[in-house]
Amino acid sequence: MYNEVFDKKTPRKAYQDIITWANSLPYNTLIKKKAEAENLFKKIGITFSVYNNFDSSERLIPFDMFPRIITKLEWLEIQDGVTQRALAINAFLRDIYNKCEIVKAKKIPADLIYMNPAYEIKMVGVKVPHNIYSPIIGTDIIRTDIKSFKVLEDNCRTPSGVSYMIENREIMMRMFPELFEKNNIEPVENYSSYLNDTLKSLAPKKCDNDPKIVILTPGPLNSAYYEHSYLADTMGVELVQGSDLIVEKNITYMRTTQGMQKVDIIYRRIDDDFIDPISFNENSVIGVPGLFHSYKSGYVNICSAPGSGIADDKAIYAYMPEIIRFYLGEEPKLSGIKTWRCSKTADKNYVLNHLDKLVVKEVHGSGGYGMLIGNSASKSKLNVFKKKISNNPNNYIAQPILDLSSVPIFKNKSLSPRHVDLRPFTLIGNRKRKLVPGGLTRVALKEGSLVVNSSQGGGVKDTWVLKN
Amino acid sequence: MLSRTAENLYWTARYIERADSIARLLEVAYRIHLIPNTSEGYLNEWESILSAAGIKESYLNNYKEISKNKIEYFLLFDPNNSSSVKACIESARNNLKMVRTAVTLEVWNTVNTWYHEIDKYDTEKYDTKNLPMTLDWIKKQVNLIKGTINNTQLINDGFDFIYLGIFYERADFTARIIDVKYYILLPSSSYVGTQVDNFQWSIMLRSVSAYRGFKWAYGNSQIDYTKIIDFLILSELCPRSIFYALDKIQHHLGRLTKFYKSDNKAHRNIKAIHRGLINSSADEIIEFGLHEFLTKFIDDMSTTYSDLEEVYFLGIDK
Numbered sequence: 211m212y213n214e215v216f217d218k219k220t221p222r223k224a225y226q227d228i229i230t231w232a233n234s235l236p237y238n239t240l241i242k243k244k245a246e247a248e249n250l251f252k253k254i255g256i257t258f259s260v261y262n263n264f265d266s267s268e269r270l271i272p273f274d275m276f277p278r279i280i281t282k283l284e285w286l287e288i289q290d291g292v293t294q295r296a297l298a299i300n301a302f303l304r305d306i307y308n309k310c311e312i313v314k315a316k317k318i319p320a321d322l323i324y325m326n327p328a329y330e331i332k333m334v335g336v337k338v339p340h341n342i343y344s345p346i347i348g349t350d351i352i353r354t355d356i357k358s359f360k361v362l363e364d365n366c367r368t369p370s371g372v373s374y375m376i377e378n379r380e381i382m383m384r385m386f387p388e389l390f391e392k393n394n395i396e397p398v399e400n401y402s403s404y405l406n407d408t409l410k411s412l413a414p415k416k417c418d419n420d421p422k423i424v425i426l427t428p429g430p431l432n433s434a435y436y437e438h439s440y441l442a443d444t445m446g447v448e449l450v451q452g453s454d455l456i457v458e459k460n461i462t463y464m465r466t467t468q469g470m471q472k473v474d475i476i477y478r479r480i481d482d483d484f485i486d487p488i489s490f491n492e493n494s495v496i497g498v499p500g501l502f503h504s505y506k507s508g509y510v511n512i513c514s515a516p517g518s519g520i521a522d523d524k525a526i527y528a529y530m531p532e533i534i535r536f537y538l539g540e541e542p543k544l545s546g547i548k549t550w551r552c553s554k555t556a557d558k559n560y561v562l563n564h565l566d567k568l569v570v571k572e573v574h575g576s577g578g579y580g581m582l583i584g585n586s587a588s589k590s591k592l593n594v595f596k597k598k599i600s601n602n603p604n605n606y607i608a609q610p611i612l613d614l615s616s617v618p619i620f621k622n623k624s625l626s627p628r629h630v631d632l633r634p635f636t637l638i639g640n641r642k643r644k645l646v647p648g649g650l651t652r653v654a655l656k657e658g659s660l661v662v663n664s665s666q667g668g669g670v671k672d673t674w675v676l677k678n
Numbered sequence: 679m680l681s682r683t684a685e686n687l688y689w690t691a692r693y694i695e696r697a698d699s700i701a702r703l704l705e706v707a708y709r710i711h712l713i714p715n716t717s718e719g720y721l722n723e724w725e726s727i728l729s730a731a732g733i734k735e736s737y738l739n740n741y742k743e744i745s746k747n748k749i750e751y752f753l754l755f756d757p758n759n760s761s762s763v764k765a766c767i768e769s770a771r772n773n774l775k776m777v778r779t780a781v782t783l784e785v786w787n788t789v790n791t792w793y794h795e796i797d798k799y800d801t802e803k804y805d806t807k808n809l810p811m812t813l814d815w816i817k818k819q820v821n822l823i824k825g826t827i828n829n830t831q832l833i834n835d836g837f838d839f840i841y842l843g844i845f846y847e848r849a850d851f852t853a854r855i856i857d858v859k860y861y862i863l864l865p866s867s868s869y870v871g872t873q874v875d876n877f878q879w880s881i882m883l884r885s886v887s888a889y890r891g892f893k894w895a896y897g898n899s900q901i902d903y904t905k906i907i908d909f910l911i912l913s914e915l916c917p918r919s920i921f922y923a924l925d926k927i928q929h930h931l932g933r934l935t936k937f938y939k940s941d942n943k944a945h946r947n948i949k950a951i952h953r954g955l956i957n958s959s960a961d962e963i964i965e966f967g968l969h970e971f972l973t974k975f976i977d978d979m980s981t982t983y984s985d986l987e988e989v990y991f992l993g994i995d996k
Contacts, residue, residue: 252794253787253790253791253794254783254786254787429776430772430775430776435775439778439779442779443778443779448680448683448779449777449778449779450680451682453682454680454681454682454993456994464680464993465680465681465682465992465993465994466679466680466681466993467679467680467681467684467835467934467938467990467991467993468938468940469993469994469995470993470994470995
């Protein structure tokens with residue numbers, strides 16, 4: 211395992227000050243600060259909800275106060291890599307919903323696209339404003355050795371977690387202001403205004419006024435509702451629910467105290483299926499009837515575009531290097547992870563024979579649900595997955611079990627290493643791209659665990675990108 | 679502003695004001711309870727506050743007998759009572775959560791913190807000895823929230839919707855509590871003007887925290903039916919009077935019409951009711967019939983609320 215903080219017993223250069231600080235922190239101060247921080251999170255209402263749980267009430271996401279540090283050099287590598295991917299993903303989406311040159315060039319199998327449940331046939335030929343399908347991309351990055359960062363997953367539908375990135379920083383600055391005086395840390399608080407600029411640059415064709423942006427949320431019961439309201443608040447835009455919007459003669463309006471007001475850009479945080487009961491899932495009560503027609507007629511932009519999800523499909527992921535080469539003519543700057551697609555017979559056989567050495571994921575799964583980690587699974591669970599894979603191979607991919615790098619957490623009176631990942635958020639607007647120097651570090655709180663998702667007992671850390 | 683936002687702010691404020699009203703009602707009952715029972719024909723004071731809060735029926739659906747402890751619990755914490763103080767806080771917080779961006783972080787914090795406190799409070803082990811402290815705590819929290827609203831909110835249309843909620847609730851509550859006095863507490867009209875009657879009126883004054891105010895406004899004179907009606911309905915000095923609430927409602931609706939540069943029937947109808955009150959006297963009200971007057975007032979207010987809803991909360995073009 212690669213320890214990001216210690217090289218054998220000596221702290222690495224970037225961490226030297228922090229280790230001295232952590233070691234000199236009296237235990238009771240630590241306890242007090244921890245309680246204070248939790249109290250702040252609770253008071254501000256930074257909570258998330260967990261699905262598939264009897265107790266659907268609000269939970270606090272566990273916050274560990276030992277920061278994760280990324281040096282400037284490391285950050286530049288990440289920044290170039292995720293920006294490259296974000297550009298390639300948008301070019302890919304534009305292509306597969308229009309000319310499909312990548313299929314014609316036989317760089318990617320046709321059925322992987324056309325037979326893919328995430329491929330939205332209704333989007334074929336639709337003119338997407340400025341050809342940006344997915345303006346906000348969260349890339350999950352891991353590290354297994356000192357040499358390089360690797361991409362574990364792209365999230366280009368409605369990635370969440372950015373509010374934690376900002377609030378973790380706020381809380382840390384309140385708890386330990388002295389750390390920020392000494393260390394040269396890049397601020398992350400500009401994210402909301404960057405997001406505002408990015409969305410504003412994506413006005414639809416039939417908008418000749420200063421574009422009106424809204425954020426569309428499923429409502430307070432959604433697990434990321436806090437984030438939706440946080441972003442709306444800091445961007446100074448309305449947070450709307452489906453019932454607040456109304457489409458008349460293909461124009462989208464919101465209901466206000468002064469009657470109907472035109473809306474131009476919707477940053478939607480609801481899934482494709484629920485956007486519009488007329489065009490998509492007819493049972494959706496959180497969507498807006500007629501919205502998709504308004505979108506197609508160029509009166510409103512929906513970000514991300516319906517059908518964007520195919521680009522973060524776990525089976526497409528295996529082709530990411532091809533996609534980058536094809537559209538950008540460049541070599542991928544960040545490598546991916548070897549992926550076996552069970553839809554291929556040879557791959558499937560390999561996976562079934564090496565199940566105890568692999569991570570198996572559902573192609574469309576997320577949040578750490580429905581996943582198998584072979585080396586720590588019981589015999590019966592392995593057998594269950596064997597059956598599942600044999601019955602429906604197209605639904606699964608497998609990857610090697612990666613030894614994620616570690617950063618310590620405060621555990622009782624000492625520091626104890628835990629596995630982490632990193633999710634930076636890339637913004638792609640019309641002719642501009644922005645990346646806040648930072649990201650969300652998720653940490654598996656259970657010793658030895660590799661699952662960092664908050665829904666599976668993961669926590670978060672403040673992430674520092676150093677200025678020099 | 680989104681229509682839903684306006685509506686949620688309005689209801690948040692109503693629930694907060696309602697929590698305050700319930701605490702004050704309980705205080706009245708508690709006070710009567712401590713005074714030796716002088717009353718002839720007096721209905722149980724605990725029962726009467728259930729009527730005042732309009733939840734007697736729902737109480738009797740849950741409990742067989744009228745008992746002090748159970749009523750306290752019912753009004754403060756009972757999950758079966760959708761207008762208990764706890765339920766009010768929860769509703770206020772849920773409404774506010776839907777429109778988090780429309781209030782300052784400080785306002786959200788006061789409401790959210792209170793919600794967490796009341797949620798932590800072990801209501802199953804509620805001890806009736808703590809009633810005075812609990813009531814003080816509730817009133818203090820409400821004042822804290824209102825103060826925070828005053829000191830931190832932007833004075834924009836959202837502010838007006840919050841205050842419309844507060845004063846609609848207050849007008850309604852004051853009207854109801856006077857009506858309860860008239861209709862429920864006093865068993866027969868032959869008691870009007872007697873000692874029992876006057877004693878009950880003084881209790882009413884206390885329930886709206888206006889006992890001392892009354893003394894200051896009218897000199898230390900005998901408590902008298904006509905003066906109290908004047909004070910609770912028509913006075914511009916009493917912060918709990920119907921007139922004062924109407925005055926505030928008119929003020930905030932007036933601000934909205936200016937802000938939005940368009941007049942509407944909600945504003946016009948409120949102005950008419952306001953004018954009516956200015957031109958009334960306590961004697962005229964008594965002659966008209968207090969109960970009839972209050973019933974008409976409550977009806978009129980509910981009509982103006984429908985207007986308000988239509989104009990601001992539906993969000994469609996007229």
